[in-house]
Amino acid sequence: MNQLFTPIRLGRCTLSNRLVMAPMTRSRAQVDGTPGELAAEYYAQRASIGLIVAEGVQPSDDGQGYLTTPGIYTDAHVAGWRKTTSAVHDKGGHLFIQLMHAGRMSHPDNTPHHRQGVAPSAIAPGSEIFTATGMQPIPVPRALSTAEVRQTVADFRLAARRAMEAGADGVEIHGANAYLIQQFFAPSANTRTDAYGGSIENRARFAIEVASAIAEEIGADRTAIRLSPGTAMWGIDEGAEGPALYRYLVAELGKLGLAYLHIMHLGNEPLLAEIRQSWKQTLIVNRPGRPREQIGSDVASGLADLEAYGQTVLANPDFVARLKSDAALNDADSSTFFGGTAQGYTDYPALSQAG
Numbered sequence: 001m002n003q004l005f006t007p008i009r010l011g012r013c014t015l016s017n018r019l020v021m022a023p024m025t026r027s028r029a030q031v032d033g034t035p036g037e038l039a040a041e042y043y044a045q046r047a048s049i050g051l052i053v054a055e056g057v058q059p060s061d062d063g064q065g066y067l068t069t070p071g072i073y074t075d076a077h078v079a080g081w082r083k084t085t086s087a088v089h090d091k092g093g094h095l096f097i098q099l100m101h102a103g104r105m106s107h108p109d110n111t112p113h114h115r116q117g118v119a120p121s122a123i124a125p126g127s128e129i130f131t132a133t134g135m136q137p138i139p140v141p142r143a144l145s146t147a148e149v150r151q152t153v154a155d156f157r158l159a160a161r162r163a164m165e166a167g168a169d170g171v172e173i174h175g176a177n178a179y180l181i182q183q184f185f186a187p188s189a190n191t192r193t194d195a196y197g198g199s200i201e202n203r204a205r206f207a208i209e210v211a212s213a214i215a216e217e218i219g220a221d222r223t224a225i226r227l228s229p230g231t232a233m234w235g236i237d238e239g240a241e242g243p244a245l246y247r248y249l250v251a252e253l254g255k256l257g258l259a260y261l262h263i264m265h266l267g268n269e270p271l272l273a274e275i276r277q278s279w280k281q282t283l284i285v286n287r288p289g290r291p292r293e294q295i296g297s298d299v300a301s302g303l304a305d306l307e308a309y310g311q312t313v314l315a316n317p318d319f320v321a322r323l324k325s326d327a328a329l330n331d332a333d334s335s336t337f338f339g340g341t342a343q344g345y346t347d348y349p350a351l352s353q354a355g
């Protein structure tokens, strides 16, 4: 585990350890998408972790899926995020903003313009989503025109520029967990007949164009991407060709010289090992629900350069100090994950505060 506590160079940053806070939506932003009052404190509390990947942030009105998630496309959003990046930097930390376009995982009640969600194809995910009036079925989305797909790439590019204006150290493109980019990957969600559907190359095209545009705009060394090969929820089925798509995608992304690839690992060990071989830049691995005794094992085995943790960091602002001193960990309270105030957000005790 000691290797976890050694510094590592990542893009333009030198991180003090190899632990990463995985991106986590907390739905505590203001209604206009400006980060909430407590966001800076929440992230600054966790600044001792090598890298913070801030929660999914929409690059446009269309990109919003859930209630009160933050955006990064207006002056107010930029000013709000600047408070967080400054607070994290003041404590010696580093922060990438995750750019998340929810695509069809959305509801008109949750977006500022209340329009139908957009997606590669007009196929509903067959699931429900939380809205202000409770859980509701997700309606059939509207298929983006080819011109709109290109406009969406431009929206990502502009959002990345604005994240730099807000002082972020980089951006992580959300290509995982059944949101827009993964919707393009999956034949179950993408039946397009233009250059963005059909073959593996076409289904991977949108992700590659987004990554290329952002890398060109802010520098490849400040651009990263998260993928979750094999997602099988919310109507996503990548089919038998899934692993082949990821082999192609990772090879193409590898040509861009990105800051890192972040794999949310769902269990395909041979594919993860192949990705490790073909990806020559920094690799972050997140294994959902990893037991404590296995913390550090992927860095120790050389499978990953850094390890990401979600719920444990949410509940332990001083996760690094607790690991170093082998101290007990607070449990995360899932009832306060989304929405609400300081409870379950900024009030998890650090060791120094524990009774």
Ligand SMILES: Cc1cc2nc3c(=O)[nH]c(=O)nc-3n(C[C@H](O)[C@H](O)[C@H](O)COP(=O)(O)O)c2cc1C
Pocket (backbone or CB within 6 Å): 022, 023, 024, 025, 026, 055, 056, 098, 100, 174, 176, 177, 226, 264, 286, 287, 288, 289, 290, 308, 309, 310, 311, 312, 337, 338
């Ligand atoms: C409350 C909550 C919100 C999440 N929001 C996001 C998100 O915005 N973007 C993302 O890529 N993953 C999101 N995830 C997934 C986490 O990043 C992580 O992959 C997952 O929690 C598994 O890791 P863990 O067992 O260490 O928590 C979220 C998870 C939780 C618990």
